[in-house]
């Protein structure tokens with residue numbers, strides 16, 4: 001089956017410096033992919049490439065024709081003087097009737113939020129509304145960039161459950177940047193470990209024993225992944241392109257993982 005997104009030998013350069021180097025990956029229907037990497041590794045840059053907001057300096061990225069993507073950003077900056085209700089926010093850029101809004105909010109446990117203004121929402125409520133807005137298009141691919149920033153632990157658990165439910169309901173693929181390994185790995189089919197180039201890729205249990213992963217993230221983090229065993233078949237890691245050894249910097253977000 002044709003992948004939803006296929007990237008081949010991507011380079012992205014800012015100010016004559018490579019931010020992504022020779023990155024190749026594909027996103028297949030129904031898979032949950034978690035993107036890991038230290039600060040500045042190029043995770044958001046890769047997300048922008050997949051969204052089509054950025055073009056590679058070299059290499060190619062092919063999206064399935066008419067691919068529908070739902071996107072949940074890290075944070076949404078809204079003009080505080082704008083009295084935008086949740087209902088109006090979800091209606092932006094889409095022609096949907098009120099029943100559909102109620103339905104989609106129900107799917108993220110957010111029916112009670114419909115008439116609140118966006119500024120009244122807590123961190124967790126805001127992320128659920130952003131998820132609802134992303135799901136309204138019935139996306140084939142849902143992309144989330146650190147969706148639980150500023151959300152407490154209960155909110156994090158509930159958000160990841162909602163994401164997993166949405167994946168089953170829409171049979172969509174999910175690409176997410178997350179440092180909440182203890183919460184996301186049980187639901188993740190494939191981990192892509194990025195540090196400008198792809199250091200390693202595979203199921204969480206495979207990645208946990210990869211020397212590059214251990215060198216980059218430490219044995220404690222690898223142990224968190226090791227407990228997750230998947231019983232379905234994954235692509236062999238050799239199908240992905242490993243980009244060779246790297247100089248390994250200290251990981252900057254240890255407290256998050």
Ligand SMILES: Nc1ncnc2c1ncn2[C@@H]1O[C@H](COP(=O)(O)OP(=O)(O)OP(=O)(O)O)[C@@H](O)[C@H]1O
Pocket residue numbers: 014015019037038039040041042043044045046
């Ligand atoms: N528009 C831009 N112009 C110049 N440099 C940029 C631009 N966008 C990103 N960068 C640089 O590219 C590198 C990768 O940034 P990116 O935001 O993709 O990393 P990240 O892995 O998402 O980091 P973090 O975990 O801190 O969010 C960083 O060094 C950043 O400063």
